[in-house]
Amino acid sequence: MSRTRTPVVADWFSGEGENFRLLGTQCGDCGAVFFPREDAFCRNPGCTGGELAEVPLSKRGRIWSYTDGRYRPPLPYVSDPDAAWEPYTLLAVELEAERMVVLGQAVPGVTTADLEVGMEVEAVPGVLNEDADTTWTTWHFKPVSTR
Amino acid sequence: MSRDVAVLGAGMHPWGKWGRSFIEYGTIAARTALEDAGVDWRDVQSIVGADTVRGGYPGYVAGATFAKALGWQGARVTSVYAACASGAQAINTARTQILSGLADVVLVVGADAAPKGFFRPAGGDRQDDPDWLRFRVLGATNPAYFGLYARRRMAVHGDTLEDFAQVKVKNAASGALNPYARYRKTVTADEVAASAVVADPLRLLDICATSDGAAALVLSSMDFARRHGQPDPVRIRAVSTVTPQFPQTVLDLPDIATDSAAAVEPPGRTFRASIAHAAYEEAGIGPEELSLAEVYDLSTALELQWYEDLGLCAAGEGAKLLREGATSPGGRVPVNSSGGLASFGEAVPAQAIAQVCELAWQLRGTAGERQVAGARAGITANQGLFGHGSAVVAVR
Numbered sequence: 001m002s003r004t005r006t007p008v009v010a011d012w013f014s015g016e017g018e019n020f021r022l023l024g025t026q027c028g029d030c031g032a033v034f035f036p037r038e039d040a041f042c043r044n045p046g047c048t049g050g051e052l053a054e055v056p057l058s059k060r061g062r063i064w065s066y067t068d069g070r071y072r073p074p075l076p077y078v079s080d081p082d083a084a085w086e087p088y089t090l091l092a093v094e095l096e097a098e099r100m101v102v103l104g105q106a107v108p109g110v111t112t113a114d115l116e117v118g119m120e121v122e123a124v125p126g127v128l129n130e131d132a133d134t135t136w137t138t139w140h141f142k143p144v145s146t147r
Numbered sequence: 148m149s150r151d152v153a154v155l156g157a158g159m160h161p162w163g164k165w166g167r168s169f170i171e172y173g174t175i176a177a178r179t180a181l182e183d184a185g186v187d188w189r190d191v192q193s194i195v196g197a198d199t200v201r202g203g204y205p206g207y208v209a210g211a212t213f214a215k216a217l218g219w220q221g222a223r224v225t226s227v228y229a230a231c232a233s234g235a236q237a238i239n240t241a242r243t244q245i246l247s248g249l250a251d252v253v254l255v256v257g258a259d260a261a262p263k264g265f266f267r268p269a270g271g272d273r274q275d276d277p278d279w280l281r282f283r284v285l286g287a288t289n290p291a292y293f294g295l296y297a298r299r300r301m302a303v304h305g306d307t308l309e310d311f312a313q314v315k316v317k318n319a320a321s322g323a324l325n326p327y328a329r330y331r332k333t334v335t336a337d338e339v340a341a342s343a344v345v346a347d348p349l350r351l352l353d354i355c356a357t358s359d360g361a362a363a364l365v366l367s368s369m370d371f372a373r374r375h376g377q378p379d380p381v382r383i384r385a386v387s388t389v390t391p392q393f394p395q396t397v398l399d400l401p402d403i404a405t406d407s408a409a410a411v412e413p414p415g416r417t418f419r420a421s422i423a424h425a426a427y428e429e430a431g432i433g434p435e436e437l438s439l440a441e442v443y444d445l446s447t448a449l450e451l452q453w454y455e456d457l458g459l460c461a462a463g464e465g466a467k468l469l470r471e472g473a474t475s476p477g478g479r480v481p482v483n484s485s486g487g488l489a490s491f492g493e494a495v496p497a498q499a500i501a502q503v504c505e506l507a508w509q510l511r512g513t514a515g516e517r518q519v520a521g522a523r524a525g526i527t528a529n530q531g532l533f534g535h536g537s538a539v540v541a542v543r
Contacts, residue, residue: 007272008284024407032394032410036277036403045393046413064398065302067294070348073286074267076279078254090287092398094297099408101398103285112347129282138284 021056151382153328153372156184156365162329172361173258184365197233197257197496214215232531236497257496258361294346297448312339313445321489358492362500385429417454422536429538436520441502445527510543
């Protein structure tokens with residue numbers, strides 16, 4: 001039985017392998033970039049509002065900070081209640097061109113001991129969880145040096 | 148024209164995990180504040196409740212819930228919600244009514260009954276709610292954000308785990324002297340270091356708990372206070388309830404990303420610094436005139452951040468200020484003489500009100516063993532989810 005691969009949130013990322021990118025939107029008037037995407041209105045208070053067009057975000061960025069989750073988060077985070085909790089690592093990544101910081105989980109197996117603020121990472125496709133019919137896909141950040 | 152309002156009465160229900168309704172806690176805090184003020188509930192012209200999202204419908208209409216519990220007497224009613232800043236918004240609503248002449252004497256109440264464990268979003272499948280998304284997509288609990296801030300401080304400013312632990316040691320020592328605190332034990336740095344890591348680099352004793360608790364204030368016009376026999380009451384001189392400015396470049400709960408500064412330069416002040424700045428501007432005093440401060444120490448590391456954002460020291464020098472003892476009891480500007488969230492745990496809608504209760508007792512000189520000698524001016528500071536700033540300046 002094969003599961004359907006479905007993004008955990010529609011239109012936040014796309015592509016496979018090297019072509020994987022987070023997707024934001026950009027205001028055609030003032031140039032402001034938004035992630036998570038804004039599709040209705042530009043949030044720049046000094047902008048009268050242009051068309052918002054989808055733009056891929058920079059694939060690589062540098063670690064602004066990092067932490068981990070040593071205890072099981074509450075729902076709607078999905079985890080197997082019968083399995084021992086496996087901590088995951090959470091990164092805040094600064095994208096230079098966009099001048100913004102984006103959160104994302106690290107690829108499985110990366111722990112806080114492997115990381116330093118300023119380290120270069122890239123956005124890669126990942127799996128958040130699976131249920132009977134669906135593989136819920138997401139983005140992960142992966143240190144570039146461990147490729 | 149004076150823009151001061153008088154703090155006639157302050158009251159609290161002890162923080163803890165009592166297993167009872169927030170209505171009971173709030174009613175007890177309200178009665179205590181009314182008794183402290185010497186004001187009959189039937190003479191209160193307006194009641195403002197800070198809402199809780201954890202008590203069902205009565206929590207969403209907290210003002211009416213407390214008015215009914217105290218006995219309907221016809222007062223004007225308001226209920227407000229601003230996450231962790233709800234209490235300050237309730238205070239500001241009361242103050243606005245007093246300064247505009249709509250009411251002479253107003254009761255402000257906030258109370259919560261917190262569940263065990265992490266705070267969690269409201270139920271359902273809500274892909275348009277950032278608070279739901281950060282849990283669904285990232286599993287990012289509140290302590291995860293505190294961990295990110297703490298690690299960032301270590302990398303940028305050279306703060307150490309020992310610095311963070313010393314915040315807990317300081318606050319626990321004050322909390323041990325506060326009858327309303329949930330945790331009334333001193334804590335050592337070794338005990339902090341031995342507690343479990345929750346969100347690297349922060350440990351259980353670096354992170355505030357979630358608590359039951361309630362706080363209430365009776366506020367009035369200065370004229371009413373004089374007629375009431377209190378010519379020199381503690382006064383609230385400023386309440387800051389500002390929002391961020393675009394682009395908001397400091398990662399904030401529950402956001403998955405900051406705003407981008409690619410198109411618009413970030414404001415000169417970060418959001419937290421702008422909260423304090425607005426309060427100082429309105430009060431006409433600066434940080435150098437403060438006798439004490441109550442700040443929202445959701446984590447130990449965040450208390451150090453507040454030192455800088457309140458202008459108690461320069462950016463990056465929070466840990467140095469702590470190490471010098473400036474923010475300890477007897478120091479230049481004691482911070483969290485109440486024991487802070489480290490000793491209370493957070494009872495969301497009550498917490499910002501409780502901060503002002505502590506200022507009121509300190510400025511009256513009735514804080515007992517916790518008393519800051521000669522306290523004349525104090526500030527509270529806090530930040531609520533979704534862009535709610537809050538700071539209150541009180542003077543004597």
